[in-house]
Amino acid sequence: MKNQPTRRDFLGATTAAGLLGAGLLPVHSEASSTPRPAMKNDKIVLGLIGCGGMGAADMRNLMGFPEVEVAALCDVDAGRMPRDIANVEEKYGRKPEVFHDYRKMLERKDINGIIVGTPDHWHALNLIHSCQTDKDVYCEKPISHDITEAKAMLAAATHYKKIVQVGTWQRSTTEFYSAIDYIRSGKLGRVIHVRAWTCDGARMGKHSAGKPVPDNFNYDMWVGPSKMVPYIPEYTHGNWRWFLNFGCGLTGDWGVHMMDIGLLAMSKDTDLPMPVEVSAYGGAMAWPDDDRTAPDTHLAIMKFKDPDFIMQWETGRDHPDRPNHGTEFIAEDGKSLMVWRGGWKVRDADGKNIPVENISVPTDHWRNWVDCVKSREQPRSNISSMAQTTIVCHLANAALLAGESVRWSKEKMDIVGRAGKNTSSYKREYRKPYSLQTKFA
Numbered sequence: 001m002k003n004q005p006t007r008r009d010f011l012g013a014t015t016a017a018g019l020l021g022a023g024l025l026p027v028h029s030e031a032s033s034t035p036r037p038a039m040k041n042d043k044i045v046l047g048l049i050g051c052g053g054m055g056a057a058d059m060r061n062l063m064g065f066p067e068v069e070v071a072a073l074c075d076v077d078a079g080r081m082p083r084d085i086a087n088v089e090e091k092y093g094r095k096p097e098v099f100h101d102y103r104k105m106l107e108r109k110d111i112n113g114i115i116v117g118t119p120d121h122w123h124a125l126n127l128i129h130s131c132q133t134d135k136d137v138y139c140e141k142p143i144s145h146d147i148t149e150a151k152a153m154l155a156a157a158t159h160y161k162k163i164v165q166v167g168t169w170q171r172s173t174t175e176f177y178s179a180i181d182y183i184r185s186g187k188l189g190r191v192i193h194v195r196a197w198t199c200d201g202a203r204m205g206k207h208s209a210g211k212p213v214p215d216n217f218n219y220d221m222w223v224g225p226s227k228m229v230p231y232i233p234e235y236t237h238g239n240w241r242w243f244l245n246f247g248c249g250l251t252g253d254w255g256v257h258m259m260d261i262g263l264l265a266m267s268k269d270t271d272l273p274m275p276v277e278v279s280a281y282g283g284a285m286a287w288p289d290d291d292r293t294a295p296d297t298h299l300a301i302m303k304f305k306d307p308d309f310i311m312q313w314e315t316g317r318d319h320p321d322r323p324n325h326g327t328e329f330i331a332e333d334g335k336s337l338m339v340w341r342g343g344w345k346v347r348d349a350d351g352k353n354i355p356v357e358n359i360s361v362p363t364d365h366w367r368n369w370v371d372c373v374k375s376r377e378q379p380r381s382n383i384s385s386m387a388q389t390t391i392v393c394h395l396a397n398a399a400l401l402a403g404e405s406v407r408w409s410k411e412k413m414d415i416v417g418r419a420g421k422n423t424s425s426y427k428r429e430y431r432k433p434y435s436l437q438t439k440f441a
């Protein structure tokens with residue numbers, strides 16, 4: 001049985017790994033920090049890291065654009081790749097190059113764009129190494145597994161002047177775009193309360209270790225910088241999000257979409273308001289015996305200053321009087337706006353609908369990244385803005401894990417005081433030999 005491969009198994013997985021050193025930095029020279037000139041006619045040659053549900057969907061969307069070409073795919077589980085290999089072959093009449101160690105793929109100098117479609121615990125290293133090897137990035141959300149990683153990722157993308165679009169595609173759809181414009185233009189009035197929510201039905205049950213790791217799955221590298229745990233197939237692909245060792249629970253998974261809309265509507269541009277204080281309650285309340293480690297019930301309350309409002313984030317059981325996810329804005333006079341995937345509505349204080357008009361979004365989310373890679377402008381879900389939303393999710397988790405309120409300074413981009421700093425949502429320990437570079441000079 002190969003439950004816990006040794007460091008030697010891991011290093012043996014690729015010849016490049018031996019060259020990388022303890023920091024696991026990519027082997028070739030770091031990219032210049034001078035900005036790349038606008039690329040008007042060049043091809044965007046893509047590599048995909050993580051051929052799972054969303055990475056593959058991102059790839060398929062990007063393959064629809066004539067200036068995009070997919071050159072290579074990488075997954076630590078070869079069993080996840082055949083469908084995507086076939087899609088690329090069908091589209092371009094040739095197979096993509098196949099990798100099982102993304103650092104080898106990053107050595108290809110002709111690749112200038114990377115899709116990060118791995119689970120949350122891998123995003124930071126995937127993105128930082130991509131920036132260091134001169135690649136722009138389409139990175140899935142939440143950007144990071146903890147606050148320290150989010151800051152390091154922003155620092156890397158800024159230093160290497162890379163164009164990063166994060167996969168919060170709601171920012172590029174008619175209903176959310178229109179609702180945000182309505183709030184920002186003042187039509188709802190002064191908003192004092194934002195509610196964001198989704199429902200949690202993901203019960204894992206109980207499973208035990210003992211099944212062998214399939215031969216074509218490098219489980220050690222799948223676990224990557226996280227704490228090594230015995231292999232349980234039911235807790236890997238797709239379900240990793242319910243284990244805080246790998247994901248951030250529903251707060252990172254959906255909070256990053258629904259709270260993002262709250263923050264974006266309450267801002268003037270993509271620089272978002274940040275809470276000054278966050279408190280949270282919840283835990284394994286519905287299914288106390290379930291194996292998942294992410295809370296099944298989570299209520300976080302956040303206080304904002306200038307503008308002054310409160311935002312609440314809620315995940316728990318479904319109930320019939322509202323969509324199963326959404327963001328709602330309540331103005332001082334009781335008027336409200338609710339938006340969800342597929343619609344939005346404005347009501348007066350008595351609950352009567354007020355007619356609204358949609359605004360069309362100039363481009364879709366993936367096209368927006370392609371356009372920005374070419375023009376070197378910042379995309380709609382740029383890394384700076386999405387580091388802020390992601391940190392808000394981590395603060396909600398940190399307050400729950402710490403069992404006390406956590407204070408935040410937007411100016412210092414850090415937690416104020418000690419509360420929350422000893423949680424994995426602030427900074428998790430990296431499993432050796434992985435390490436996180438936090439400064440880029």
Ligand SMILES: NC(=O)c1ccc[n+]([C@@H]2O[C@H](COP(=O)([O-])OP(=O)(O)OC[C@H]3O[C@@H](n4cnc5c(N)ncnc54)[C@H](O)[C@@H]3O)[C@@H](O)[C@H]2O)c1
Binds near residue numbers: 053076080141169237
């Ligand atoms: N934007 C959205 O609406 C949306 C929707 C779903 C998921 N997501 C995000 O997309 C990401 C992936 O989620 P998913 O549901 O597709 O997960 P998944 O488990 O289905 O797929 C992840 C894939 O990454 C591979 N992988 C893991 N570590 C790797 C490594 N080091 N190198 C190469 N491959 C590696 C896995 O083997 C797996 O095939 C997550 O961050 C998730 O939050 C975004």
